[in-house]
Structures are given as structure tokens and as C-alpha cells.
């Protein structure tokens with residue numbers, strides 16, 4: 001699995017240049033976060049990576065058979081139960097009924113929702129809805145998972161929980177995905193990632209790249225260590241340099 | 246009505262533990278309390294006008310309810326034809342509604358498939374909506390006669406637009422993210438329609454259905470009123486009673502028509518609550 005952006009520029013018909021000469025790559029078992037000011041083109045970056053949109057120039061190469069996408073909004077179908085929302089992926093891809101049921105159940109168990117399979121989205125809390133969305137993304141056993149600020153709308157406590165959950169899933173023996181993760185939160189980026197990319201304001205360019213050497217799985221109190229503070233400091237400084245410029 | 250609502254209670258695919266504890270008829274009763282109160286209010290006003298506003302010599306203009314109903318319903322030669330006419334009109338309204346629903350949903354589905362289709366087809370729906378129906382009714386009579394078919398067509402013309410516009414709105418209501426989920430999983434056009442757009446449209450379709458049902462009742466009264474030839478519908482009798490100044494029969498017929506309209510509307514409102522309320526949490 002590799003994802004490669006080579007000198008990618010995205011200009012919309014409206015004249016907005018969202019991305020300017022962006023190059024990056026994500027290798028197997030990497031978890032790369034992208035932080036940047038609002039409107040700098042982070043969502044656009046993911047849409048290009050997923051093939052939902054195409055670059056104006058440059059090349060996007062995705063060498064992954066199975067790819068999944070988690071949106072900021074859980075984007076669940078409200079008329080389907082949690083289990084049937086997860087099954088949707090199998091339905092669309094022609095997976096046989098028995099098989100897709102089993103897989104949906106397993107994916108829900110993976111995110112800790114085995115007791116809530118039959119609940120409809122409106123009966124679930126915001127955090128649980130996001131877990132269903134994660135289960136839907138993981139049910140196809142993706143090689144590349146794209147995340148567009150998935151925890152941005154959650155309260156702080158739930159957010160920290162979801163971060164632990166996601167890094168546990170990333171490190172779990174039964175998942176095999178590389179991640180590309182968009183966020184506004186510097187500590188979230190450092191906590192989750194093997195590498196953090198810092199983007200400039202629009203038009204978005206990659207202005208810094210910071211390796212995060214901690215091993216997975218990561219304990220929650222990693223956030224309180226001096227090494228962690230040093231790394232978030234570096235990302236924040238890179239970001240601040242951009243905001244000031 | 247029991248037959249109508251039972252199936253939605255027994256859909257087997259979820260053992261949702263939060264099923265409401267009140268039986269459906271209790272909540273239906275609670276919900277119909279305001280409309281019952283309104284009916285009672287109307288009866289009170291009716292009596293008040295009859296007895297307090299009108300002098301005895303004018304009272305024939307608005308005979309009190311018990312007198313009006315007593316005279317009309319007590320006389321089989323009035324009540325018999327009246328219920329027959331109501332039955333005929335109800336059949337027309339129902340068939341008209343079914344046709345409007347099928348056509349309206351189909352038309353909206355076609356429009357939802359491309360922005361071109363929408364741009365080409367939507368204006369016809371708008372024109373249909375803006376032509377005053379009374380301008381068309383005589384023409385429909387000349388072309389199609391004055392019986393069942395012509396009356397159904399009038400109902401369809403009146404009831405179609407809310408079906409089309411609500412369904413289209415519903416089909417387009419799914420979020421971009423939800424569409425992207427389907428795109429990323431390589432959904433076909435058909436899968437997108439049946440797994441996303443149509444289910445997303447169900448609440449709006451029910452709204453359309455409620456409006457179309459009310460309009461279909463109005464449609465049949467208009468058609469009956471203008472198509473005097475052949476077996477009369479309730480609208481035809483309204484006109485007959487008016488010209489013959491049979492005030493008791495007139496008020497009874499008006500009341501029956503109104504009750505029929507309320508009944509149809511309530512039936513759909515109830516179905517709406519049961520299907521949409523339960524599945525969609527609205």
C-alpha cells in the first residue's frame with residue numbers, strides 16, 4: 001500500500017486554488033496526520049486521495065485495493081440500524097448476506113458496540129455514532145483509511161476516548177490499514193500519528209514534516225510526557241509560523 | 246385502520262429495546278384530542294350563531310346541527326342518495342390519489358437522475374400547478390366525458406404537484422457525505438436510488454401524501470360540482486341542495502364532506518407517525 005502525491009495542484013472552477021504543488025507519501029502501516037489552518041485545502045487533499053475529485057495538475061497515485069473514508073459527520077443512514085449501516089458496504093460490493101452480517105458484527109465488536117447493533121443512529125450518542133462510522137470504514141479491511149476531522153464535533157472527553165480507540169485499532173493485530181488523518185488539534189495529531197504534516201494557509205502547501213517516534217500502542221498518559229510536549233511544541237510552532245506569515 | 250397500521254409494528258429486523266410503551270391507539274387518541282376539541286368548538290359556534298345571532302325567521306339560513314342532521318339523516322330519501330354519492334366521490338378521490346402518488350413519485354425519480362432531466366421536466370410540473378384548475382375542468386369534461394375517468398383526472402391534476410415537489414425534495418435530501426459513501430463503494434445508479442435516495446425521501450413522501458390526499462378530496466368535489474351529468478357525487482349534491490335551498494341536506498352534506506377530508510388527512514398523518522416516526526425518528 002502506498003499513497004503518493006507528486007506536485008499536486010487543485011484549482012476549482014470558481015478560481016480558488018485549494019492546493020498548490022503538494023507532494024507527500026504515505027507508506028504501509030504509517031499513520032500520517034495533516035494539520036493546517038481552516039480552509040487550507042485539507043478536505044480537498046483527502047477527496048483527491050480517495051478519487052472523489054481529481055487533481056488539476058500533478059499526479060495522485062493510490063496503490064491500495066481497499067480504501068475507506070471517515071467524514072467529520074458520521075454520515076449514517078438514519079433509517080438503518082447500526083449493524084445495517086455497517087452492512088451497507090458489503091451490500092454495495094455484492095458480499096453474500098451471511099458473510100456481510102458476520103463481518104458487520106465483527107466490525108462493531110472491534111469498536112466496542114456489540115451491544116448496540118440493532119439501535120438506530122438517533123438512539124446513539126455522538127461518540128457512538130462516530131464508532132459506527134469507524135466500523136463501517138473498517139468492515140472492508142481497508143489498506144488505506146482516510147479521516148477528515150472525524151472527532152472535530154465531539155466533546156473533549158469523548159474525543160480523547162476516541163483517540164485512544166483509534167490508535168488501539170491502528171495497532172491491533174487484526175487491522176492492516178495505513179491512515180491519513182486530518183485534524184485541527186495538534187495534540188490529536190501527535191498522539192495518533194507516526195508523522196505529522198503541517199500545511200500553510202490557502203493555497204495549501206506542505207511546510208513542515210515532523211516524525212513522531214513513539215511506539216504503538218500508546219498509553220493515554222503519553223500525552224503528559226515531556227517528549228510529547230516537545231513534539232506538540234514543534235508542530236504548534238510550525239503552524240504558528242504559518243498563521244503569522 | 247388496524248390492518249393498515251399493523252404491519253409497520255411487526256417489521257422484524259430490529260428488536261429495538263426502546264419501543265414506545267404506549268400502544269399505538271393510545272397515542273393516536275392523545276393526538277386526535279386537539280382535532281376533537283376543534284370539532285366541538287365548531288359545533289358550539291354553530292349553535293351560537295343559530296340561536297343567538299339569527300332570529301327565528303332567519304334560522305333556516307343556518308339550522309342548528311341536530312335539526313340539520315335530524316332532517317337529512319332521518320329521511321332515507323335524502324340520506325340514501327347522500328351516502329351513495331359520498332361513496333362514489335370517495336372512490337374517485339382514492340383512485341385519483343393513488344394515480345397521483347404513483348405518477349408523482351415516478352416523475353420525481355426521473356427528475357432526480359440528472360440535473361438535465363430536472364431542468365427539462367420541472368417546468369411542466371410548475372405549469373400544471375399554476376394553471377387554474379377551473380379553466381381546465383370544462384375541457385376535461387368535453388374530452389373525457391363526465392363520469393369516473395374525467396373526475397379522477399381532475400383529482401390527479403390537483404393532487405400531483407405536492408407529490409412531485411415533496412418527493413423530489415426528499416430524493417435530494419441525502420447529504421453529500423452519504424452520497425460519497427456510496428460513490429466510494431462503487432454504488433450503481435440503481436443502488437444509489439433504492440438504498441439512499443428513496444429511503445431518504447420517505448418522510449418527505451409522506452408529507453406529500455398528506456397534502457395530496459387533502460387536495461384529492463377537494464379535486465373530487467370540484468369535479469362533481471362541474472360534472473352534473475351521470476350519477477352525482479357529493480359535490481353534485483351540494484350544488485343540487487343549494488339550488489333547491491334544502492338547507493338541512495346542504496349542511497349535512499358539507500359536514501360529511503368535511504369529516505371525510507379530516508378522516509383521510511388523519512389516516513395519513515397516523516401512517517406518517519407510525520412509519521416515519523418509528524423508523525426515522527422525526
Ligand SMILES: Nc1ncnc2c1ncn2[C@@H]1O[C@H](COP(=O)(O)OP(=O)(O)OP(=O)(O)O)[C@@H](O)[C@H]1O
Pocket residue numbers: 012013014016017018037038039040041042043044045202
Ligand atoms: N467544490 C468546490 N468548489 C469550489 N471551491 C471549493 C470546493 N471545495 C472546496 N473549495 C474551496 O477550497 C478551499 C479549501 O477547501 P477545503 O474544504 O479543502 O478546506 P479545509 O482545509 O478542509 O477547511 P476546514 O478546515 O474548514 O475543513 C476553500 O477555500 C473552499 O472554499
Ligand SMILES: [Mg+2]
Pocket residue numbers: 042043044148
Ligand atoms: Mg475540511
